[in-house]
Amino acid sequence: xxxxxxxxxxxxxxxxxxxxLAIYEKAxxxxxxxxxxxxxxxxxxxxxxxxxxxxxxxxxxxxxxYFYNYSTWLGRAGIYLEDLYVQExxxxxxxxxxxxxxxxxxxxxxxxxxxxWAVLDWNKPAIDFYESLGAKxxxxxxxxxxxxxxxxxxxxx
Numbered sequence: 001x002x003x004x005x006x007x008x009x010x011x012x013x014x015x016x017x018x019x020x021l022a023i024y025e026k027a028x029x030x031x032x033x034x035x036x037x038x039x040x041x042x043x044x045x046x047x048x049x050x051x052x053x054x055x056x057x058x059x060x061x062x063x064x065x066y067f068y069n070y071s072t073w074l075g076r077a078g079i080y081l082e083d084l085y086v087q088e089x090x091x092x093x094x095x096x097x098x099x100x101x102x103x104x105x106x107x108x109x110x111x112x113x114x115x116x117w118a119v120l121d122w123n124k125p126a127i128d129f130y131e132s133l134g135a136k137x138x139x140x141x142x143x144x145x146x147x148x149x150x151x152x153x154x155x156x157x
Contacts, residue, residue: 074113
């Protein structure tokens with residue numbers, strides 16, 4: 001198993017894995033980006049997120065995308081894990097744990113105050129996995145979102 005930073009020519013495989021994750025999450029129709037969008041958003045000079053890939057026997061089998069956020073209470077940056085996905089045939093091999101540890105070490109090296117992510121409330125296997133690592137659910141917080149037309153309408157009216 002080799003964990004590596006994604007490269008610009010990995011954009012198509014990243015999109016493929018994003019689509020597989022969306023299918024698992026019953027939201028395939030929500031994937032609106034193209035490989036070019038992935039390329040531009042992860043590898044341009046203005047990129048705000050980073051991607052890691054896991055190669056196993058010459059094949060990309062998993063990915064993680066993360067970005068930095070900020071905690072005013074800690075006065076330090078944190079890392080937010082946007083996506084973590086391991087192809088089904090390669091699960092239960094320690095790949096997800098290795099990816100999370102890799103990012104946790106980045107957080108420590110960057111003096112981040114925390115490492116956090118969200119999980120769908122119905123995804124019991126993921127919840128059980130995260131709790132087995134010692135991660136704690138933040139039940140007191142509710143996520144709000146403006147996107148698409150709602151975002152445009154709010155910003156422009």
